[in-house]
Amino acid sequence: MERTAIRRxxxxxxxxxxxxxRETATARTLVLDVPEWxxxxxxxxxxxxxxxxxxxxxxxxYSIASAWADGTIELTVEQVPDGEVSTYLVDVVKVGDQFxxxxxxxxxxxxxxxxxxxxxxxxxxxxxxxLMSMLRTHAAAASMVPVRLLYSVRRPASVIYVGDLKELAxxxxxxxxxxxxxxxPAGEPRIGRIDADVIERFAFTPAESPTxxxxxxxxxxxxxxxxxxxxxxxxxxxxxxxFG
Amino acid sequence: MTEATHLDGNAAAGALxxxxxxxxxxxIARCAGCGQTGVFADTRLYVNAPGLVARCVGCDGVxxxxxxxxxxxxxxxRGLTYLKLPNE
Numbered sequence: 360m361e362r363t364a365i366r367r368x369x370x371x372x373x374x375x376x377x378x379x380x381r382e383t384a385t386a387r388t389l390v391l392d393v394p395e396w397x398x399x400x401x402x403x404x405x406x407x408x409x410x411x412x413x414x415x416x417x418x419x420x421y422s423i424a425s426a427w428a429d430g431t432i433e434l435t436v437e438q439v440p441d442g443e444v445s446t447y448l449v450d451v452v453k454v455g456d457q458f459x460x461x462x463x464x465x466x467x468x469x470x471x472x473x474x475x476x477x478x479x480x481x482x483x484x485x486x487x488x489x490l491m492s493m494l495r496t497h498a499a500a501a502s503m504v505p506v507r508l509l510y511s512v513r514r515p516a517s518v519i520y521v522g523d524l525k526e527l528a529x530x531x532x533x534x535x536x537x538x539x540x541x542x543x544p545a546g547e548p549r550i551g552r553i554d555a556d557v558i559e560r561f562a563f564t565p566a567e568s569p570t571x572x573x574x575x576x577x578x579x580x581x582x583x584x585x586x587x588x589x590x591x592x593x594x595x596x597x598x599x600x601x602f603g
Numbered sequence: 604m605t606e607a608t609h610l611d612g613n614a615a616a617g618a619l620x621x622x623x624x625x626x627x628x629x630x631i632a633r634c635a636g637c638g639q640t641g642v643f644a645d646t647r648l649y650v651n652a653p654g655l656v657a658r659c660v661g662c663d664g665v666x667x668x669x670x671x672x673x674x675x676x677x678x679x680x681r682g683l684t685y686l687k688l689p690n691e
Contacts (some may be wrong), residue, residue: 370621406617408643419613464616467644474607577608601611 365587371408371459374432374502378453382519386485387449388424393460399428401496402489402572402600404468405434405462409444419444420575422489422600423463424520428499435519437485446597454578468600472500476570480508481553481583483575485515486602490574491520507534509561511553511579514542536561557587565591569599577601606668615655622678625630631687636664643686 378390380438399405400518408418425433438449443477449454470478470493478497479584480490512518519553528535541549563569573583580601587597616628632643639661646657646666654670661683666682 404613404616418617420617455680459618461617464620464626465613465630465644466616466629467642468613577610580611599611600613602611602614603608603610 371461373457374460376454376456379454381433383517383591385449388433388435389448389452390425391432391434391449391460396432396578397463399423399432399463400466400469400471403463403465403492404489405432405460405464407434407444407448408459408461409447410459415486417443418461420602422490422492424495426492426495426499427551427590428496433482434589435488435491437554439541440548441546444506445557458482467573468598470496470570470572472502472571475504477567478504478506479569479571480506481571481573481575483553483579483583484513485519486573486579486600487519489600490572491523493572494533495534496590498527499532503532505515505532505534507536507537507561507564509536509553509557511538511540511575513540515539515544521595534561546552553583553586555586555590558583558590562587562590565566568593568596570596572598572600573598575602577603604638609658610648611648612642612644612648612657614648614650615643615657615667615669618655622676623671625688627688632666633684633687634659634661634664634666635682636686637662638684671684 372389374393376389376514377392380388382388404422405419406418406420410416424435425431434495436448437443439445482490524535527533537551538553540552580599584597584599588594625645628644630643631640633640639659642678647657657667658667664682668679670677
Protein backbone atom coordinates (compact mmCIF):
# COMPACT_ATOMS: atom_id res chain seq x y z
CA MET A 360 0.00 0.00 0.00
CA GLU A 361 1.32 3.35 -0.95
CA ARG A 362 0.72 6.34 1.23
CA THR A 363 0.29 9.37 -0.98
CA ALA A 364 0.29 11.90 1.80
CA ILE A 365 1.64 11.86 5.29
CA ARG A 366 -0.38 13.96 7.66
CA ARG A 367 1.84 16.24 9.63
CA UNK A 368 1.21 15.97 13.34
CA UNK A 369 0.22 19.27 14.90
CA UNK A 370 3.10 20.27 17.07
CA UNK A 371 5.17 23.09 18.46
CA UNK A 372 6.39 25.89 16.26
CA UNK A 373 8.12 29.18 16.92
CA UNK A 374 6.08 32.38 17.34
CA UNK A 375 7.60 35.86 17.23
CA UNK A 376 6.12 38.73 19.21
CA UNK A 377 5.47 41.59 16.77
CA UNK A 378 3.60 43.99 19.03
CA UNK A 379 2.64 44.34 22.67
CA UNK A 380 -0.29 46.33 24.06
CA ARG A 381 -0.93 47.10 27.72
CA GLU A 382 -4.65 46.49 28.39
CA THR A 383 -4.88 46.98 32.17
CA ALA A 384 -2.47 47.09 35.11
CA THR A 385 -2.31 43.29 35.04
CA ALA A 386 -3.05 42.29 31.44
CA ARG A 387 -1.24 42.62 28.13
CA THR A 388 -2.09 41.66 24.59
CA LEU A 389 0.69 40.03 22.57
CA VAL A 390 0.51 40.09 18.79
CA LEU A 391 2.23 37.04 17.31
CA ASP A 392 3.64 36.07 13.98
CA VAL A 393 3.51 32.32 13.35
CA PRO A 394 4.79 31.47 9.86
CA GLU A 395 2.70 28.35 9.22
CA TRP A 396 -0.51 29.43 10.91
CA UNK A 397 -3.47 27.74 9.19
CA UNK A 398 -6.03 30.25 10.53
CA UNK A 399 -8.29 29.86 13.54
CA UNK A 400 -11.95 29.84 14.48
CA UNK A 401 -13.40 32.30 16.97
CA UNK A 402 -13.00 30.81 20.44
CA UNK A 403 -10.07 28.53 19.69
CA UNK A 404 -6.91 28.67 21.75
CA UNK A 405 -3.25 27.86 21.53
CA UNK A 406 -0.73 26.46 23.94
CA UNK A 407 2.37 28.46 24.82
CA UNK A 408 5.52 26.61 25.89
CA UNK A 409 8.46 28.30 27.57
CA UNK A 410 11.81 26.57 27.99
CA UNK A 411 14.29 27.79 30.60
CA UNK A 412 18.05 27.71 29.96
CA UNK A 413 18.29 24.59 32.18
CA UNK A 414 15.72 22.79 30.04
CA UNK A 415 12.78 23.19 32.43
CA UNK A 416 9.57 23.60 30.47
CA UNK A 417 6.17 25.01 31.31
CA UNK A 418 3.15 25.27 29.03
CA UNK A 419 -0.22 26.99 29.36
CA UNK A 420 -3.28 27.29 27.18
CA TYR A 421 -4.43 30.78 26.11
CA SER A 422 -7.49 31.83 24.17
CA ILE A 423 -6.95 33.71 20.95
CA ALA A 424 -8.58 37.15 21.20
CA SER A 425 -8.32 38.23 17.57
CA ALA A 426 -10.34 37.24 14.50
CA TRP A 427 -8.48 35.43 11.76
CA ALA A 428 -10.61 37.38 9.30
CA ASP A 429 -8.44 40.34 10.35
CA GLY A 430 -5.29 38.27 9.72
CA THR A 431 -3.91 38.54 13.25
CA ILE A 432 -3.02 36.22 16.11
CA GLU A 433 -3.38 37.98 19.45
CA LEU A 434 -3.32 36.62 22.98
CA THR A 435 -4.45 38.59 25.99
CA VAL A 436 -2.70 37.37 29.10
CA GLU A 437 -3.75 38.28 32.64
CA GLN A 438 -1.07 37.95 35.26
CA VAL A 439 -1.78 35.19 37.75
CA PRO A 440 -0.11 35.66 41.18
CA ASP A 441 3.11 33.62 41.07
CA GLY A 442 2.21 32.38 37.59
CA GLU A 443 5.44 31.18 36.01
CA VAL A 444 4.20 31.59 32.44
CA SER A 445 1.83 34.55 32.80
CA THR A 446 4.39 36.65 34.70
CA TYR A 447 6.84 36.23 31.84
CA LEU A 448 4.24 37.03 29.18
CA VAL A 449 2.84 40.07 31.01
CA ASP A 450 6.01 41.60 32.48
CA VAL A 451 9.03 40.39 30.55
CA VAL A 452 8.41 39.47 26.93
CA LYS A 453 9.08 42.22 24.37
CA VAL A 454 8.76 42.79 20.64
CA GLY A 455 11.08 40.44 18.76
CA ASP A 456 11.12 37.76 21.45
CA GLN A 457 10.22 34.21 20.48
CA PHE A 458 8.57 31.25 22.21
CA UNK A 459 6.89 28.03 21.12
CA UNK A 460 3.19 27.70 20.39
CA UNK A 461 0.93 24.80 19.42
CA UNK A 462 -2.38 25.42 17.76
CA UNK A 463 -4.96 26.48 16.90
CA UNK A 464 -6.81 23.88 18.95
CA UNK A 465 -10.25 23.28 20.39
CA UNK A 466 -13.45 22.53 18.50
CA UNK A 467 -16.09 22.94 21.21
CA UNK A 468 -15.92 26.49 22.49
CA UNK A 469 -16.13 28.03 19.00
CA UNK A 470 -18.53 30.29 17.15
CA UNK A 471 -18.85 30.17 13.37
CA UNK A 472 -20.38 32.96 11.26
CA UNK A 473 -22.76 30.47 9.63
CA UNK A 474 -24.55 29.95 12.97
CA UNK A 475 -27.96 31.60 12.72
CA UNK A 476 -29.20 31.67 16.31
CA UNK A 477 -28.69 34.59 18.74
CA UNK A 478 -25.37 34.51 20.57
CA UNK A 479 -25.10 35.20 24.28
CA UNK A 480 -21.56 35.78 25.52
CA UNK A 481 -20.83 35.88 29.27
CA UNK A 482 -17.27 36.56 30.41
CA UNK A 483 -15.56 37.02 33.74
CA UNK A 484 -12.27 38.96 33.85
CA UNK A 485 -9.84 37.86 31.15
CA UNK A 486 -12.40 35.20 30.17
CA UNK A 487 -13.58 37.88 27.79
CA UNK A 488 -10.67 37.06 25.43
CA UNK A 489 -12.26 34.26 23.34
CA LEU A 490 -15.57 36.15 23.42
CA MET A 491 -13.73 39.13 21.91
CA SER A 492 -12.58 36.87 19.08
CA MET A 493 -16.24 35.95 18.53
CA LEU A 494 -17.34 39.62 18.52
CA ARG A 495 -14.53 40.55 16.13
CA THR A 496 -15.33 37.61 13.85
CA HIS A 497 -19.01 38.57 13.95
CA ALA A 498 -18.10 42.14 12.91
CA ALA A 499 -15.65 41.03 10.20
CA ALA A 500 -18.30 38.73 8.72
CA ALA A 501 -20.90 41.54 8.88
CA SER A 502 -23.14 39.00 10.59
CA MET A 503 -26.67 40.19 11.33
CA VAL A 504 -27.14 37.63 14.10
CA PRO A 505 -27.95 39.43 17.38
CA VAL A 506 -25.17 39.09 19.93
CA ARG A 507 -25.01 40.20 23.55
CA LEU A 508 -22.01 40.33 25.83
CA LEU A 509 -22.32 40.34 29.61
CA TYR A 510 -18.88 41.12 30.96
CA SER A 511 -18.16 40.87 34.68
CA VAL A 512 -15.24 42.98 35.91
CA ARG A 513 -14.04 44.14 39.30
CA ARG A 514 -13.81 47.84 38.48
CA PRO A 515 -13.70 50.19 35.49
CA ALA A 516 -9.90 50.03 35.36
CA SER A 517 -10.07 46.23 34.94
CA VAL A 518 -11.95 46.39 31.64
CA ILE A 519 -9.94 44.86 28.80
CA TYR A 520 -10.55 46.11 25.21
CA VAL A 521 -12.38 49.28 26.41
CA GLY A 522 -12.05 51.11 23.09
CA ASP A 523 -12.82 48.13 20.86
CA LEU A 524 -15.87 47.19 22.92
CA LYS A 525 -17.28 50.70 22.54
CA GLU A 526 -16.82 50.51 18.77
CA LEU A 527 -18.35 47.05 18.50
CA ALA A 528 -21.29 48.01 20.72
CA UNK A 529 -22.20 50.82 18.30
CA UNK A 530 -23.64 48.22 15.88
CA UNK A 531 -27.41 47.78 16.11
CA UNK A 532 -27.38 44.06 16.74
CA UNK A 533 -24.51 44.08 19.26
CA UNK A 534 -25.19 44.75 22.92
CA UNK A 535 -22.39 45.06 25.49
CA UNK A 536 -23.18 45.28 29.16
CA UNK A 537 -20.63 45.54 31.95
CA UNK A 538 -21.27 44.17 35.42
CA UNK A 539 -19.04 45.61 38.15
CA UNK A 540 -18.32 43.50 41.21
CA UNK A 541 -16.22 45.84 43.39
CA UNK A 542 -16.36 49.39 42.12
CA UNK A 543 -18.58 50.98 39.46
CA PRO A 544 -18.22 54.16 37.42
CA ALA A 545 -20.35 57.21 38.23
CA GLY A 546 -23.94 56.71 37.18
CA GLU A 547 -23.87 52.92 37.56
CA PRO A 548 -25.65 52.16 40.82
CA ARG A 549 -25.30 48.39 40.81
CA ILE A 550 -22.24 46.69 42.26
CA GLY A 551 -22.36 42.91 42.48
CA ARG A 552 -21.79 39.65 40.70
CA ILE A 553 -23.91 38.31 37.88
CA ASP A 554 -27.03 36.83 39.48
CA ALA A 555 -30.44 35.55 38.42
CA ASP A 556 -31.76 39.10 38.11
CA VAL A 557 -28.95 40.17 35.76
CA ILE A 558 -29.49 37.06 33.63
CA GLU A 559 -33.21 37.72 33.44
CA ARG A 560 -32.84 41.40 32.57
CA PHE A 561 -29.97 41.33 30.11
CA ALA A 562 -29.51 37.87 28.60
CA PHE A 563 -31.48 36.34 25.75
CA THR A 564 -34.40 34.31 27.06
CA PRO A 565 -34.65 30.53 26.65
CA ALA A 566 -37.50 31.15 24.17
CA GLU A 567 -35.06 32.98 21.87
CA SER A 568 -32.93 29.78 21.73
CA PRO A 569 -29.52 31.40 21.94
CA THR A 570 -26.24 29.56 22.02
CA UNK A 571 -24.47 30.79 25.13
CA UNK A 572 -20.71 30.89 25.64
CA UNK A 573 -19.43 31.32 29.20
CA UNK A 574 -15.73 31.81 29.91
CA UNK A 575 -13.90 32.81 33.07
CA UNK A 576 -12.45 31.47 36.28
CA UNK A 577 -13.84 28.05 37.23
CA UNK A 578 -16.12 29.26 40.09
CA UNK A 579 -17.53 32.03 37.84
CA UNK A 580 -18.32 29.60 35.04
CA UNK A 581 -19.94 27.07 37.38
CA UNK A 582 -22.12 29.78 38.96
CA UNK A 583 -23.23 31.32 35.66
CA UNK A 584 -23.92 27.94 34.04
CA UNK A 585 -26.09 26.98 37.03
CA UNK A 586 -27.98 30.31 36.83
CA UNK A 587 -28.64 29.78 33.11
CA UNK A 588 -29.97 26.27 33.61
CA UNK A 589 -32.10 27.45 36.56
CA UNK A 590 -33.51 30.18 34.28
CA UNK A 591 -34.66 27.50 31.85
CA UNK A 592 -31.83 27.42 29.32
CA UNK A 593 -31.09 24.10 27.67
CA UNK A 594 -27.76 22.88 29.11
CA UNK A 595 -26.87 21.53 25.66
CA UNK A 596 -26.86 25.11 24.33
CA UNK A 597 -24.56 26.44 27.04
CA UNK A 598 -20.87 26.07 26.17
CA UNK A 599 -18.32 26.69 28.86
CA UNK A 600 -14.60 27.23 29.17
CA UNK A 601 -12.82 27.44 32.54
CA PHE A 602 -9.35 28.71 33.15
CA GLY A 603 -8.78 27.65 36.74
CA MET B 604 -7.48 31.10 47.26
CA THR B 605 -4.07 30.56 45.69
CA GLU B 606 -4.81 26.84 45.41
CA ALA B 607 -5.15 26.12 41.71
CA THR B 608 -8.60 24.85 40.80
CA HIS B 609 -9.26 22.54 37.93
CA LEU B 610 -9.53 23.58 34.31
CA ASP B 611 -11.81 21.82 31.86
CA GLY B 612 -11.41 19.49 28.92
CA ASN B 613 -10.99 22.40 26.48
CA ALA B 614 -7.48 22.90 27.82
CA ALA B 615 -6.48 19.35 26.79
CA ALA B 616 -7.05 20.13 23.11
CA GLY B 617 -3.40 20.86 22.40
CA ALA B 618 -2.00 17.72 23.99
CA LEU B 619 -4.71 15.55 22.41
CA UNK B 620 -4.17 17.12 18.99
CA UNK B 621 -0.73 15.51 18.98
CA UNK B 622 -2.33 12.07 19.37
CA UNK B 623 -5.64 12.17 17.51
CA UNK B 624 -6.51 13.07 13.91
CA UNK B 625 -9.70 14.85 14.99
CA UNK B 626 -10.61 17.21 17.82
CA UNK B 627 -11.53 15.04 20.79
CA UNK B 628 -12.65 17.90 23.05
CA UNK B 629 -15.93 18.24 21.12
CA UNK B 630 -16.59 14.46 21.31
CA ILE B 631 -19.19 12.90 23.58
CA ALA B 632 -17.49 10.83 26.27
CA ARG B 633 -19.02 8.08 28.43
CA CYS B 634 -17.58 7.41 31.87
CA ALA B 635 -16.75 3.76 32.49
CA GLY B 636 -17.34 4.29 36.21
CA CYS B 637 -20.80 5.86 36.49
CA GLY B 638 -22.06 5.89 32.91
CA GLN B 639 -22.37 9.67 32.71
CA THR B 640 -22.15 10.98 29.15
CA GLY B 641 -21.26 14.50 28.12
CA VAL B 642 -18.98 16.53 25.94
CA PHE B 643 -15.30 15.97 26.72
CA ALA B 644 -14.77 19.77 26.97
CA ASP B 645 -16.88 19.75 30.16
CA THR B 646 -14.74 17.23 32.03
CA ARG B 647 -12.58 18.41 34.94
CA LEU B 648 -8.99 18.73 33.85
CA TYR B 649 -6.05 18.67 36.24
CA VAL B 650 -2.72 19.78 34.87
CA ASN B 651 -0.75 19.91 38.12
CA ALA B 652 -0.35 16.14 38.16
CA PRO B 653 2.48 14.71 36.05
CA GLY B 654 0.82 15.11 32.68
CA LEU B 655 -2.90 15.68 32.22
CA VAL B 656 -5.75 13.99 34.08
CA ALA B 657 -9.39 14.37 33.00
CA ARG B 658 -12.03 13.41 35.55
CA CYS B 659 -15.76 12.76 35.27
CA VAL B 660 -18.05 15.57 36.49
CA GLY B 661 -20.48 12.91 37.74
CA CYS B 662 -18.29 10.63 39.86
CA ASP B 663 -14.82 12.24 39.76
CA GLY B 664 -13.43 9.02 38.29
CA VAL B 665 -10.37 9.28 36.04
CA UNK B 666 -11.43 9.26 32.38
CA UNK B 667 -8.18 9.92 30.60
CA UNK B 668 -4.52 10.48 31.35
CA UNK B 669 -1.75 11.74 29.10
CA UNK B 670 1.81 11.55 30.37
CA UNK B 671 4.75 12.59 28.24
CA UNK B 672 8.29 11.43 28.99
CA UNK B 673 11.37 12.60 27.06
CA UNK B 674 10.97 9.67 24.65
CA UNK B 675 7.30 8.58 24.68
CA UNK B 676 3.76 9.57 25.43
CA UNK B 677 1.43 7.38 27.49
CA UNK B 678 -2.28 7.62 26.74
CA UNK B 679 -4.51 5.90 29.31
CA UNK B 680 -8.17 5.74 28.26
CA ARG B 681 -9.42 3.01 30.54
CA GLY B 682 -11.90 5.31 32.30
CA LEU B 683 -13.83 5.87 29.08
CA THR B 684 -16.35 3.41 27.68
CA TYR B 685 -16.41 5.35 24.44
CA LEU B 686 -15.78 8.61 22.62
CA LYS B 687 -18.48 9.52 20.11
CA LEU B 688 -17.28 11.64 17.19
CA PRO B 689 -19.32 13.01 14.27
CA ASN B 690 -18.48 11.59 10.81
CA GLU B 691 -17.68 14.86 9.12
